[in-house]
Amino acid sequence: MAVVAMTIVMVMVMAVIVRVAPGVPYHQDFSKVPVGAIPGGWVNCGGKFVVVELNKQKVLKKTNTNPNPLLARANTYIGMPTLKNYTIRAEVLGMVKNNELPDMGVVANRYTLVLDGNKQQLRLLSWDALPRVDESIQFAWNGKTSSLVPTRTGVPPATGTSQMCR
Numbered sequence: 001m002a003v004v005a006m007t008i009v010m011v012m013v014m015a016v017i018v019r020v021a022p023g024v025p026y027h028q029d030f031s032k033v034p035v036g037a038i039p040g041g042w043v044n045c046g047g048k049f050v051v052v053e054l055n056k057q058k059v060l061k062k063t064n065t066n067p068n069p070l071l072a073r074a075n076t077y078i079g080m081p082t083l084k085n086y087t088i089r090a091e092v093l094g095m096v097k098n099n100e101l102p103d104m105g106v107v108a109n110r111y112t113l114v115l116d117g118n119k120q121q122l123r124l125l126s127w128d129a130l131p132r133v134d135e136s137i138q139f140a141w142n143g144k145t146s147s148l149v150p151t152r153t154g155v156p157p158a159t160g161t162s163q164m165c166r
Contacts, residue, residue, distance in 0.1 A: 024086050026078065030058040041078070048074035059093075062104075075107060084109060087152040096143035108151040115141055115149065 028039055030051055035058065038045040048071055052061045062074060079086075086108065094102040094117055101117025110127035122139035126132050141147050 024079065024083060028078075030060055033058065043077040044074065045076040047071070049076060054093075062102075087150060089148060089150045091146045091148050093146040094141075094143055101141075101143055106149050106151050111151065113149055113151045115139065115147060117141075 030039070033039050033051045035051055035053055037051055038049055039051070039060070042049075047066070048063060049060050050063050051058050053059075054061070088106045088108045090106045092104050092106075092115065094104050094115065103114055103116050105112055105114035105123075107113075110130075111133070112123075112125045114123045114125065115121075116123050116136070119136075120138060120140050121136045123134070123136040125134050
């Protein structure tokens, strides 16, 4: 008769995930990010965006290597959701592909400012979950010149009214 002695050791492992998010003022310098990588701290950027070299300059590019419809549109997040009273300025360039221009823009404090490619419009939308703003104006742009898209949100102390898109 054989006797088997067993010792059970329980190991408790605890993992803590910490996100390091930049504060304001914040400036992203893509020249310091390796080609093929993504900026550190940018949430939801992996697999959807990548740093590439364009005209001897490093830029962030939306990838289209995966046909999954869930990846067709992508938002990436830089700061914490508690940020307020800030301005986002992005220089965007949408190239013509198959006679189509892309839609692209920036999001700030639950507002989205979009260059709507084929419609040739500049469109301002409020947060999808509470749609109260959806305004468009004609805005001609092409895939050869980059456009500066500034978005500012906040409540100026002097007037007490909110402002958007300066």
